[in-house]
Amino acid sequence: MFDLPLSTTLLVFGFPAFWILYTFGFLFLTRNWRREESNPKDGR
Amino acid sequence: MSSTVLIFLVLYFAVVLGIGFWAMRRGAGGDLESFLLGGRRIGPLVTALTLQSTSMSGFMFLGAGALGYVEGYWGLWYAAGDIGGGVVNMSVIGRRMRKLSELTGSLTPIEYLEKRYPSPAIRLIAGGLTVFMLGSYVLAQFIAGGKGMALVTGLPYSVALLLAVGIILLYTYLGGYLAVAYTDFFQSLVMVIGVLWILTAALVEVGGLGAANRAIAELEPSLLSIWGRDLGYQGQWGVALGAVLIFSVGYMGWPHVVTRHMAMSRPTTARKAGAYATFWNLLFVPAPYIVGILAVLILPELADPEMAIFAVAQKLLPAAVTGVVMAAIMAAIMSTADSLLLQTGSIAARDLYERFFDPNASQKRMVLVSRLMVLAIGVVGYLVALIQPPTVFQVVIFVTSVLGSAFFPAYVCAVWWRRANTPGALASIIAGASVSFVWQLIGLESASGLHPMVAGLTASISSMIVVSLATQKRSPVPQRIRDLMTEAARLGPAAEPS
Numbered sequence: 001m002f003d004l005p006l007s008t009t010l011l012v013f014g015f016p017a018f019w020i021l022y023t024f025g026f027l028f029l030t031r032n033w034r035r036e037e038s039n040p041k042d043g044r
Numbered sequence: 045m046s047s048t049v050l051i052f053l054v055l056y057f058a059v060v061l062g063i064g065f066w067a068m069r070r071g072a073g074g075d076l077e078s079f080l081l082g083g084r085r086i087g088p089l090v091t092a093l094t095l096q097s098t099s100m101s102g103f104m105f106l107g108a109g110a111l112g113y114v115e116g117y118w119g120l121w122y123a124a125g126d127i128g129g130g131v132v133n134m135s136v137i138g139r140r141m142r143k144l145s146e147l148t149g150s151l152t153p154i155e156y157l158e159k160r161y162p163s164p165a166i167r168l169i170a171g172g173l174t175v176f177m178l179g180s181y182v183l184a185q186f187i188a189g190g191k192g193m194a195l196v197t198g199l200p201y202s203v204a205l206l207l208a209v210g211i212i213l214l215y216t217y218l219g220g221y222l223a224v225a226y227t228d229f230f231q232s233l234v235m236v237i238g239v240l241w242i243l244t245a246a247l248v249e250v251g252g253l254g255a256a257n258r259a260i261a262e263l264e265p266s267l268l269s270i271w272g273r274d275l276g277y278q279g280q281w282g283v284a285l286g287a288v289l290i291f292s293v294g295y296m297g298w299p300h301v302v303t304r305h306m307a308m309s310r311p312t313t314a315r316k317a318g319a320y321a322t323f324w325n326l327l328f329v330p331a332p333y334i335v336g337i338l339a340v341l342i343l344p345e346l347a348d349p350e351m352a353i354f355a356v357a358q359k360l361l362p363a364a365v366t367g368v369v370m371a372a373i374m375a376a377i378m379s380t381a382d383s384l385l386l387q388t389g390s391i392a393a394r395d396l397y398e399r400f401f402d403p404n405a406s407q408k409r410m411v412l413v414s415r416l417m418v419l420a421i422g423v424v425g426y427l428v429a430l431i432q433p434p435t436v437f438q439v440v441i442f443v444t445s446v447l448g449s450a451f452f453p454a455y456v457c458a459v460w461w462r463r464a465n466t467p468g469a470l471a472s473i474i475a476g477a478s479v480s481f482v483w484q485l486i487g488l489e490s491a492s493g494l495h496p497m498v499a500g501l502t503a504s505i506s507s508m509i510v511v512s513l514a515t516q517k518r519s520p521v522p523q524r525i526r527d528l529m530t531e532a533a534r535l536g537p538a539a540e541p542s
Contacts, residue, residue, distance in 0.1 A: 002253045002254045002257055003254050003257040003258050003261065003268075004117070004257055004268055005268060005269060005270075007269070007270050008117045008120075008268055008269060008270050011117065011120050011121065011124060011270050012117065012120055012330070015123075015124035015125075015127060015128075015288075016124075016127055016326055016330075018128070019127045019128040019131065019322055019325075019326075020322065020326070022128060022131060022132075022135075022322075023131045023318060023319055023322040026131060026134075026135045026315070026318055026319075027315065027318075027319055030135075030312075030315050032535065033139065033311075033312040033315050033535060034312070035535050035536055036139075036310070036311055036312050036535050036536055
């Protein structure tokens with residue numbers, strides 16, 4: 001892709017893809033954290 | 045010097061100062077928690093962006109650009125870890141650290157360590173090490189600011205450096221954490237706009253990424269590889285691994301970054317903040333490295349690679365846009381420098397001066413000590429940056445490797461491992477800092493094929509495990525702390541602080 005060697009393509013695009021999946025996984029696995037959200041302060 | 049660029053820079057400084065004054069007045073609660081942690085009222089968006097803009101220092105515009113220019117796509121190993129740094133931080137320690145720090149009544153990241161691993165030695169060693177390393181880290185920001193100012197204003201480096209240091213100190217004296225967090229938020233937006241603008245201009249200039257890569261292949265094909273110019277790092281997986289780890293898990297050992305967890309409005313703020321951080325990083329992190337790579341084609345005869353991004357901006361952009369890019373560069377420098385200075389001053393005042401020299405110090409005296417410390421760092425930093433300035437890349441990699449290696453196990457185990465005790469934490473901090481420090485001092489990276497971050501982390505993690513297990517009977521973790529850890533892990537409304 002973009003005339004890059006395969007290994008460089010994996011470095012450039014593979015890691016960002018991994019972190020996107022990691023973030024979605026984190027959001028999914030922590031969906032029950034809402035239970036903690038009582039008595040919040042005024043953050044935004 | 046272009047007056048348009050100057051107008052944009054002055055406008056930028058005025059807006060930042062305005063936000064700083066507004067935040068300072070808003071956060072004027074008078075107590076120390078308001079000053080050091082913004083009253084623990086920071087929401088997910090501001091948390092994510094202050095975390096990221098503090099982490100992304102002048103390094104991103106000088107060091108990252110230079111790395112791309114000199115080593116080509118090899119530099120992307122650093123970006124690969126960096127993109128995930130925020131979400132890793134938030135997902136691993138964010139919620140629990142926020143909760144445990146409030147339960148223990150901790151206001152600085154070093155005080156937090158002493159409350160979790162009860163011993164004055166923890167506070168003395170961790171505080172001393174942090175003040176020294178963060179002071180050195182500020183040095184890199186001064187150099188970056190001085191170089192940038194010199195290029196923009198045409199002033200000699202010595203005068204431009206004085207100007208940059210003066211602005212940074214004035215700005216740091218503005219107020220406490222809330223001012224830092226909200227100005228960081230604004231600056232993170234300026235950083236993204238500036239870097240994407242220059243990336244777009246550079247891509248247009250070279251005819252797109254594919255065309256640029258084909259041109260680079262004709263010039264020096266090894267720049268397209270993952271092993272650097274002339275394949276200088278070929279097969280050195282230990283160095284590549286360290287480059288990924290330093291700005292991903294390494295974040296969790298940086299005291300000025302983990303403070304962001306302690307200041308969140310609620311423990312679960314970490315959830316959304318992690319997602320915002322990833323989004324911002326995807327936009328921002330790879331761009332400076334890629335601009336550095338494209339600069340090989342745009343400015344093939346550049347004398348100082350650290351000036352790659354500045355020089356590309358000056359060559360390609362109209363004056364008004366160059367002003368925005370310069371503001372972005374100053375934003376990256378200042379958003380890190382103010383956090384580092386505030387943190388260093390706070391630790392010097394609360395964790396060293398009040399804790400060991402004057403336990404009854406008034407808040408006025410504490411603020412004075414903090415400000416004197418900031419001034420001392422400013423003067424020493426100016427002199428070092430003037431007399432023998434190292435490269436920004438060297439300083440940042442040195443400091444972040446030592447801090448990450450020293451404190452990563454201490455902060456992670458503080459909330460995740462109930463058997464992590466005081467001797468284990470002490471051994472871990474000392475071993476991690478020493479190994480990483482010596483590794484870089486005597487140049488073991490090229491000889492061993494191991495990045496100092498990997499060597500330091502190996503030493504600190506193994507020390508934490510071995511020493512904690514070996515000293516469980518003699519130094520058990522107090523039951524009170526085990527109970528607080530259980531409470532920090534539990535989902536639900538927090539109990540009253542102890």
